[in-house]
Amino acid sequence: MTSPLRVLRQIVAPAGKHRPGVVHPAPLLRPDDALATEAALCPAEERTTLHALNRDGSRTCWTCRTTTPAGETQ
DSSP: OHHHHHHHHHHHOOOOSSSSSOOOOOOOTTTTEEEEEEEOOOOOOOEEEEEEEEESSSSEETOOOOOOTTTTTO
C-alpha cells in the first residue's frame, strides 16, 4: 500500500524521467522602462503583437523581446 504522503509528493514534485527540465526566465523589462503598452507590427514575428513603449521612443515586443528603434514606421 502506498502512503498518502508519497502520492501527494508525486503529484506536487514528481520524480523520474517525466519531470520537466529547468526553465530559464526571459529577460524582463523594469517597470520604469515602459511607459505604456500598444499593439504594433513586430518585424521579427511579422504579425501584430503587444509592445512596450520605452522612454526613448523605441518599442519592445512583449513576446520575443525584439526592440524597434524610435521613429521607425511600421
